[in-house]
Amino acid sequence: MSVAALTHQRLTWVNIEKPTPDDVAYLRKHYPFHPLDLEDILSPIERPKIDDYDDYSFIVMQFPIYDRQMLFTRPNEVDFFIGPGYLISIQDGQLKPLNDLFSACRSDGVVCAKYMSHGPGRLLYHILDGMVDYMFAMLRKLDAKIVSIEEIMFAENMRQIVQDISLTRRDIITLRRVVRPQIAIVSNLERKERPFIQQDMEVYFSDIVDGFSRAWDILEEYREIIEGLSETSDSVSSYRTNDVIRILTVISVVMLPLTPVSYTHLRAHETVLD
Helix, strand or coil, X not given: CCEEEEEECCEEEEEEECXXXXXXXXXXXXXXXXXXXXXXXXXXXXXXXXXXXXXXXXXXXXXXXXXXXXXXXXXXXXXXXXXXXXXXXXXXXXXXXXXXXXXXXXXXXXXXXXXXXXXXXXXXXXXXXXXXXXXXXXXXXXXXXXXXXXXXXXXXXXXXXXXXXXHHHHHHHHHHHHHHHHHHHXXXXXXXXXXXXXXXXXXXXXXXXXXXXXXXXXXXXXXXXXXXXHHHHHHHHHHHHHHHHHHHHHHHHHHCCHHHHHHHHHHHHHXXXX
């Protein structure tokens, strides 16, 4: 089993990495979760959603991570069970902000008290806030990529420029696909009252909604910029291709009259020899 549990005062935080059937059996034994929710945590990718029950909520969210081996951004799922006195996070172990926060709470009593003294709703907010900050760090790196493409747009290596534009566009598409559904999920947390989440949480979840909305606006701007850069690269490539064709045409026009002259001279030389 990969279950790690941390308790402070009346709140328990359970973090599960790479869930297995044994982990599901543990949750089934200790918590009143619906069997379909327990099935969902073993599914590779579930769509973002929030299912409410009388005594808990099951939340599926996605956050972007950068795959350093494959060199592209991809969605990473994290599931939450939140109920009276507990928060359970389930993920594949690659969400660094979540792992860092759990490790800090486990190793430092002061940090643990800071994040776990105000109930499961506030703890969920801190986790989401860290994930949003991590997402904005990715957006800043994406902005740096776009700036670098702009700086080399008229360089000689158009093949590299086209490749950079394609990879950046793919990251933007993935981020847009990840960010947009999360706005609805957190908006639901902001609007709907739940007996196991403190009543003063609206302003906190509103802050997370703001973060996702700002990320969406930034991605819209990036999408427009990268489309403009793509059109510019197409124009530059087309101009250079036409330029090469013009040069080749001039060369062929110059060389073409020499061909019959050379052939006539060769025939005359052969006649003399005969």
